[in-house]
Amino acid sequence: MAETEIMAQGGVEAIMSCKGGKNEAEENMAAWLLGIKTLRIQPYHLPPLGPHDVKVRIRALGICGSDVHHFKNMRCANFIVKKPMVIGHECAGIIEEVGSEVNYLAVGDRVALEPGISCRRCRLCKDGRYNLCPEMKFFGSPPTNGSLANKVVHPANLCFKLPDNVSLEEGAMCEPLSVGVHACRRANIGPETNVLIMGAGPIGLVILLVARAFGAPRIVIVDVDGVRLSTAKNLGADGIIRVSTNIQDVGEEIVQIQNAMGSGIDVSFDCVGYNKTMTTALNATRSGGKVCSIGLAQSEMTVPLTAAAAREVDVIGIFRYRHTWPLCIELLKTGKIDVKPLITHRFGFSEKEVEDAFETSALGGNAIKVMFNL
Amino acid sequence: MGKGGMSHGGAGEAKDGEEENMAVWLLGVNTLKIQPFKLPTLGPHDVRVRMKAVGICGSDVHYLKTMRCADFVVEEPMVIGHECGGIIEEVGGEVKSLVPGDRVALEPGISCWRCNLCKEGRYNLCPEMKFFATPPVHGSLANQVVHPADLCFKLPDNVSLEEGAMCEPLSVGVHACRRANIGAETNVLIVGAGPIGLVTMLAARAFGAPRIVIIDVDDHRLSVAKDLGADEIVKVSTNIQDVAEEVAQIHKAMGAGVDVTFDCAGFNKTMSTALTATRAGGKVCLVGMGHNEMTVPLTPAAAREVDVIGIFRYKNTWPLCLELLRSGKIDVKPLITHRFGFSQKEVEEAFETSAHGGNAIKVMFNL
Numbered sequence: 001m002a003e004t005e006i007m008a009q010g011g012v013e014a015i016m017s018c019k020g021g022k023n024e025a026e027e028n029m030a031a032w033l034l035g036i037k038t039l040r041i042q043p044y045h046l047p048p049l050g051p052h053d054v055k056v057r058i059r060a061l062g063i064c065g066s067d068v069h070h071f072k073n074m075r076c077a078n079f080i081v082k083k084p085m086v087i088g089h090e091c092a093g094i095i096e097e098v099g100s101e102v103n104y105l106a107v108g109d110r111v112a113l114e115p116g117i118s119c120r121r122c123r124l125c126k127d128g129r130y131n132l133c134p135e136m137k138f139f140g141s142p143p144t145n146g147s148l149a150n151k152v153v154h155p156a157n158l159c160f161k162l163p164d165n166v167s168l169e170e171g172a173m174c175e176p177l178s179v180g181v182h183a184c185r186r187a188n189i190g191p192e193t194n195v196l197i198m199g200a201g202p203i204g205l206v207i208l209l210v211a212r213a214f215g216a217p218r219i220v221i222v223d224v225d226g227v228r229l230s231t232a233k234n235l236g237a238d239g240i241i242r243v244s245t246n247i248q249d250v251g252e253e254i255v256q257i258q259n260a261m262g263s264g265i266d267v268s269f270d271c272v273g274y275n276k277t278m279t280t281a282l283n284a285t286r287s288g289g290k291v292c293s294i295g296l297a298q299s300e301m302t303v304p305l306t307a308a309a310a311r312e313v314d315v316i317g318i319f320r321y322r323h324t325w326p327l328c329i330e331l332l333k334t335g336k337i338d339v340k341p342l343i344t345h346r347f348g349f350s351e352k353e354v355e356d357a358f359e360t361s362a363l364g365g366n367a368i369k370v371m372f373n374l
Numbered sequence: 375m376g377k378g379g380m381s382h383g384g385a386g387e388a389k390d391g392e393e394e395n396m397a398v399w400l401l402g403v404n405t406l407k408i409q410p411f412k413l414p415t416l417g418p419h420d421v422r423v424r425m426k427a428v429g430i431c432g433s434d435v436h437y438l439k440t441m442r443c444a445d446f447v448v449e450e451p452m453v454i455g456h457e458c459g460g461i462i463e464e465v466g467g468e469v470k471s472l473v474p475g476d477r478v479a480l481e482p483g484i485s486c487w488r489c490n491l492c493k494e495g496r497y498n499l500c501p502e503m504k505f506f507a508t509p510p511v512h513g514s515l516a517n518q519v520v521h522p523a524d525l526c527f528k529l530p531d532n533v534s535l536e537e538g539a540m541c542e543p544l545s546v547g548v549h550a551c552r553r554a555n556i557g558a559e560t561n562v563l564i565v566g567a568g569p570i571g572l573v574t575m576l577a578a579r580a581f582g583a584p585r586i587v588i589i590d591v592d593d594h595r596l597s598v599a600k601d602l603g604a605d606e607i608v609k610v611s612t613n614i615q616d617v618a619e620e621v622a623q624i625h626k627a628m629g630a631g632v633d634v635t636f637d638c639a640g641f642n643k644t645m646s647t648a649l650t651a652t653r654a655g656g657k658v659c660l661v662g663m664g665h666n667e668m669t670v671p672l673t674p675a676a677a678r679e680v681d682v683i684g685i686f687r688y689k690n691t692w693p694l695c696l697e698l699l700r701s702g703k704i705d706v707k708p709l710i711t712h713r714f715g716f717s718q719k720e721v722e723e724a725f726e727t728s729a730h731g732g733n734a735i736k737v738m739f740n741l
Binding site for chain 1: 673677679
C-alpha cells in the first residue's frame with residue numbers, strides 16, 4: 001500500500017513536475033554543500049544521458065550520519081569536500097527518461113537507487129566485491145555529487161524497480177537497510193545465531209530488523225539512550241540494556257548482557273565503533289564467534305584484541321554493501337521487514353526545510369531517519 | 375634421525391627394580407627439577423608412550439620465567455613440555471590402531487568431546503581442555519606419559535621422532551593457513567621470523583601460496599627465512615613511526631597486493647603493519663600473543679573489509695602434518711638448531727638457550 005506522498009513545492013524557482021513524456025525546460029535544483037554547515041539550493045546541471053543511464057526524478061531522500069558529518073566538518077574519514085558538492089545518497093524516485101540501451105526500465109517506473117558506481121574492471125569488481133572498488137563514485141562522497149536534487153542521471157542497472165506495495169520512502173530506506181543486509185550476510189546470521197547489537201541508532205535498528213528477518217532466534221541490543229532502547233524494544237528486540245560510556249563498566253555490563261541473552265553470544269555487531277563498544281563486543285562474544293565492525297567512530301582503537309583472537313573470535317569488517325537491493329525490496333514487499341517506523345521526521349525541499357532537516361538529524365535524540373519528500 | 379645427547383641419566387630405579395618414571399618439574403620461577411612422575415593407570419583407550427623427542431615452545435619458556443602464561447597460572451608443581459614424539463610401550467584394552475613399538479607423534483590436548491564446540495569440531499576451543507603443560511595439567515618432558523590413543527599419530531617410516539615432535543608447532547602454521555584460506559592465489563606476508571613465523575611460512579608454501587614476504591627485526595632470522603624459501607625478506611624496526619614506510623617496502627617486495635598477513639608476533643606495531651599492509655577484502659591472521667590489549671588502526675581496516683582471524687592452537691592437523699613431512703613437501707629439520715639430553719644440567723641449559731632466542735629456533739630434547 002503506497003503511502004500518500006507529500007508533494008513539496010519549494011526552491012528558488014517553482015518546480016514543475018511532469019510524469020512521463022518529454023522534459024520541460026525546468027532547471028534542475030539541488031542542495032549543495034558549500035562549506036561547514038552551509039547548504040544552499042542551487043542549480044545542478046545534469047550530464048547528458050548515456051545509453052545505459054536513466055534520468056530519475058528524486059521523490060524521497062533520507063539523511064545519513066555521513067551526510068551530517070560532511071555537513072558539520074566538510075569531511076568524513078579520508079573523504080574531504082574540496083569544492084561545492086551536492087549532498088545526499090539514500091534515495092528513490094520516478095524514471096523520467098531512459099537511455100537507448102535500457103530495456104528493463106520505463107518512464108514512470110518507481111525505483112530505489114543504489115548510490116555507488118564502481119569501475120567494473122578492477123579485480124575487486126570482477127570478484128563481486130565491488131563495494132571495495134578504489135575507483136568507486138558514490139553519491140555524496142567527495143568529489144561525487146549526491147542526489148538531494150530534483151533529478152539525477154544514474155546507471156539503469158543501479159536503479160531497482162519498486163513493487164506496487166513498497167513506497168518511495170521505503171525505497172529510499174533500502175540504502176541504510178542494505179548496510180544491515182550486507183553485515184548480516186558477512187556475519188552469517190541465521191536460525192542459530194544469537195545476536196548482540198551495540199548501538200540502537202539507525203544502523204543498529206536496521207541490523208535488528210535484518211537479523212530477525214534472517215532468522216536470528218534471540219537479539220539483545222544495548223545503548224546509552226533510553227528512548228532509542230524503547231524504540232528497539234518496539235521493533236522486536238528480545239532484550240534491551242542501558243549501558244554507560246564508562247569503560248570501567250564493561251565487565252558488569254557483559255554479565256547483564258549474558259543474562260539477557262540467556263545463552264552464548266554468537267555474533268556481535270558494533271554499530272558505534274568506540275573502544276568501549278568494541279571491547280564489550282570482543283569480550284561478550286563466545287569462543288569461535290564473530291564481531292562485526294560497522295561503526296566507524298574511532299580510527300585507532302585500544303581493545304583486547306589478542307584475548308579475543310586467542311578464543312578465535314573473528315573481527316569482520318563492513319563497508320557499505322553489495323548486491324543488496326533485490327533482497328531489501330523483497331523483504332519490504334513481503335512485509336518481512338517494516339522500515340516505516342524508522343522514519344520519524346519529514347521535510348520538504350526548500351532551503352529552510354533543508355537546514356531544519358539537517359539540524360534535526362544532527363541533534364539525534366528522537367530522530368532516527370529524517371526523510372525529504374520532493 | 376637425530377639422536378644427539380641421548381641420556382638415561384634421568385630414569386632412576388624404584389625399590390622393586392622397575393624403572394621409576396622421571397620428569398622435568400617446574401617448581402617455581404626459573405626452577406626446573408628432574409623428579410619422579412607417577413603415571414596414572416592405563417585406561418582402555420589409552421597408550422603408554424616412551425618419550426624420545428620433546429621440543430621447547432615459547433610458552434614453556436614463559437612459564438619457566440613467570441610461572442604464568444596469559445590467564446593460565448602455575449599454582450602447584452607441574453611437569454613442563456608438550457611438543458613430543460615417542461614409542462608406544464603399552465596399549466589399553468580397547469586400542470586397535472596402535473601396538474607397542476609404534477613410533478608416534480602426540481597431539482597434546484585432551485578435549486571433553488561432549489560440549490557444543492567439541493561436537494562441532496572446534497575442539498581446540500573446548501573450555502575443559504586438558505593440555506600438556508598448561509596448568510594444572512602435567513606436560514610430557516618425561517621418560518613416559520599416558521595419553522589417549524586417538525591423540526597419538528603413527529609416524530611414517532621416513533619421518534623421524536624429532537620431526538614427529540615438530541608436528542606440534544607445525545600444526546599452528548597449518549591451522550592458521552587453513553583458517554586464512556591459503557592457496558594458489560594468496561600472496562602472503564608474515565610478520566616475525568621466529569619458529570611460528572617460519573612454520574607458517576613452510577605451511578603457506580605447502581598450501582600453494584605463490585609469493586611470501588617475511589619481515590623481522592633480526593637479520594639472522596631473516597636469512598634463515600630466506601634459506602627456507604621466503605621470496606623476499608624485509609628488515610623492520612620496533613619503532614611504530616616507521617609503519618608507513620615499512621608498508622611501502624613490503625608492497626614493493628611483494629610486487630602485488632598482500633592477500634593474507636600472519637602476525638606471528640602480536641604487538642601494536644606488528645598488528646598495525648599487518649592491518650595497513652593487507653589489501654581491501656584481505657585477511658589478517660593474529661597468531662602471536664604479545665600483548666593482551668592492543669592499540670591498532672582497527673577501523674580503517676574494517677572499513678576496507680580486512681577481516682581479523684583469530685588462531686588458538688590447532689585442530690585435526692596431525693594427519694596433514696605427517697603427510698606433508700612424509701612426502702617432503704615440508705622439511706622442518708632445519709628448524710631444529712640445538713639438541714640436549716635429559717639430565718638436570720642439560721635441561722637447564724636447554725631452557726636458557728631457548729629463552730635467549732637469537733640463533734636458537736627449535737631446541738630439542740632427545741631422551
